[in-house]
Amino acid sequence: MRFPNPLEPGAHIRVVSPASPARPDQTQKGVETLQQAGYGVSFGRFVYESDGYLAGTDEQRAADLAEAFEDPEVDAVFCSRGGYGCARLLNRLDLDRMAAAEKVFCGFSDVTTLHLALNRRGLVTFHTPMLLTLSVDRPGWVVDSLLACLAGRDPLTAAGATGQSVVGGRARGLLTGGCLCLLCDSIGTPDALDARDKIVLIEDVDEPPHRVDAMLTHLIHAGVLDGVQGIVVGEMTRTDESPDHAIGAWPWRRIVEDRLAPLNVPMVMGFPFGHVHAPVSLPLGATVELDADAGSLRLLEAPCVAG
Amino acid sequence: MRFPNPLEPGAHIRVVSPASPARPDQTQKGVETLQQAGYGVSFGRFVYESDGYLAGTDEQRAADLAEAFEDPEVDAVFCSRGGYGCARLLNRLDLDRMAAAEKVFCGFSDVTTLHLALNRRGLVTFHTPMLLTLSVDRPGWVVDSLLACLAGRDPLTAAGATGQSVVGGRARGLLTGGCLCLLCDSIGTPDALDARDKIVLIEDVDEPPHRVDAMLTHLIHAGVLDGVQGIVVGEMTRTDESPDHAIGAWPWRRIVEDRLAPLNVPMVMGFPFGHVHAPVSLPLGATVELDADAGSLRLLEAPCVAG
Numbered sequence: 001m002r003f004p005n006p007l008e009p010g011a012h013i014r015v016v017s018p019a020s021p022a023r024p025d026q027t028q029k030g031v032e033t034l035q036q037a038g039y040g041v042s043f044g045r046f047v048y049e050s051d052g053y054l055a056g057t058d059e060q061r062a063a064d065l066a067e068a069f070e071d072p073e074v075d076a077v078f079c080s081r082g083g084y085g086c087a088r089l090l091n092r093l094d095l096d097r098m099a100a101a102e103k104v105f106c107g108f109s110d111v112t113t114l115h116l117a118l119n120r121r122g123l124v125t126f127h128t129p130m131l132l133t134l135s136v137d138r139p140g141w142v143v144d145s146l147l148a149c150l151a152g153r154d155p156l157t158a159a160g161a162t163g164q165s166v167v168g169g170r171a172r173g174l175l176t177g178g179c180l181c182l183l184c185d186s187i188g189t190p191d192a193l194d195a196r197d198k199i200v201l202i203e204d205v206d207e208p209p210h211r212v213d214a215m216l217t218h219l220i221h222a223g224v225l226d227g228v229q230g231i232v233v234g235e236m237t238r239t240d241e242s243p244d245h246a247i248g249a250w251p252w253r254r255i256v257e258d259r260l261a262p263l264n265v266p267m268v269m270g271f272p273f274g275h276v277h278a279p280v281s282l283p284l285g286a287t288v289e290l291d292a293d294a295g296s297l298r299l300l301e302a303p304c305v306a307g
Numbered sequence: 308m309r310f311p312n313p314l315e316p317g318a319h320i321r322v323v324s325p326a327s328p329a330r331p332d333q334t335q336k337g338v339e340t341l342q343q344a345g346y347g348v349s350f351g352r353f354v355y356e357s358d359g360y361l362a363g364t365d366e367q368r369a370a371d372l373a374e375a376f377e378d379p380e381v382d383a384v385f386c387s388r389g390g391y392g393c394a395r396l397l398n399r400l401d402l403d404r405m406a407a408a409e410k411v412f413c414g415f416s417d418v419t420t421l422h423l424a425l426n427r428r429g430l431v432t433f434h435t436p437m438l439l440t441l442s443v444d445r446p447g448w449v450v451d452s453l454l455a456c457l458a459g460r461d462p463l464t465a466a467g468a469t470g471q472s473v474v475g476g477r478a479r480g481l482l483t484g485g486c487l488c489l490l491c492d493s494i495g496t497p498d499a500l501d502a503r504d505k506i507v508l509i510e511d512v513d514e515p516p517h518r519v520d521a522m523l524t525h526l527i528h529a530g531v532l533d534g535v536q537g538i539v540v541g542e543m544t545r546t547d548e549s550p551d552h553a554i555g556a557w558p559w560r561r562i563v564e565d566r567l568a569p570l571n572v573p574m575v576m577g578f579p580f581g582h583v584h585a586p587v588s589l590p591l592g593a594t595v596e597l598d599a600d601a602g603s604l605r606l607l608e609a610p611c612v613a614g
Contacts, residue, residue, distance in 0.1 A: 051555075053516060053557065084518075084554060087524045090528065183526075184491075210360040215492075217394045221398075221495075221496040239476070248359045249360060250329060
């Protein structure tokens, strides 16, 4: 794996919208957070475009991504929000070239699709809050963890994040995964999740309970969890609270345990990343150690390497 | 492909619940419809079990299916409802043995998963209303079409069903497909949709617009539509009416056209099957001809063959 260069004070962050539309009033506070940290912020030409659930046409969203990775003045590429749209860009992007630029790339949720594609091409990328996330009040350590990651320091030290043990034991591997429905949407494609020898992150939001079951079952039946070394489940945010339980419900923690505990690898759940109120930042593609007895995840490599 | 034996007057239909729970009051009218058509109806031992979104344990639901296919007194296996649960049964069923029994098998929605598995093993199965569907008032030709299919007659003659042309032309092939989210859940598994040389049915219900886009994009990226001869889209029922458009919406017909028209094979949409109020019954695995100029589908083989 190749690590991006750490961001120095004054580094230049380019904001892009590869998925759903963001409005300036939804992103303003996030922009200020990055600026207050000492970074310069610029915007893709089409960052505030909107067409239904897409932040502009596929051509526009792909162009902003390509320009951000190619512009030598840009040090990091930061997504404004998720939603949906990254999958539509995969065959319009020169992903090899993007990965070779070795820039910091940040996002989560729908951006899972781009993380999988860039990680597969050897680039370590960052599972972090986005501008929309940062524009809602969060505990201070959410920003501390993000800024640590951007600067190449350990993003977990600041947070002291832990999850609850489901299957005990310790495991090591490269970190992969992200938002469950995007992991499932990758199955059978050239940029599919491949969890062999890895530690897998899994979380989602707003899914009915039976869909969480269906998606975890899909991962298993498709064999993409074969050889997985450890599993770090976040939260299935707003799953138990969904009113749409016409066909009945199990609590999501029961579903996760029912589907994943039989894999019998070290596993925690409730680890704070993704759609929760207070997520840590995590480098995808870096080597981590999961201690499922303690519920903790430890980074064994710095998230950035100057070079 | 092997066709099931047609149902004679007095034939014995076994009702099973392989997916979500059904209550007797939700199925009563459907049972009466089958009885009034001259069939005997019996029930799986666990047909009214309930555990969250599942109609009993995986063991119970699998046992009812296995017994229905093995019992020499049973002529047809009819699902009470969909919801979710069939995928959990795949590795608990002797699907080869079930297919070899050459019985009429009826259902849709979540039952798409079992159709794909049985069709792959050479059995023609029926995409039909279920007991819950039949327990709501429907136009008379919905029942006429179902009963025609069960008796081995053409289920489309009674209905005169048509869709709207999206891409013109004519195509022939075996009929496959069903509910979109289950087609996607099959990708990368041993029982995946394989549309090569086939005519594919696609419909769904209660999906947010962006998920319809994501799922169609998934089918394309995974290559499971490679070599498809024609596409028959039903409705994306309650998709445009969903209140959950936080990230914006396109009308589902625009999404279908945007994603599938570039495949440039004969295609209609709005063909009445699946979750619409008045669905026709269709034999999966039988040879059909799609006339996408006229918007019509023609069955080239009887749905059952006595033998």
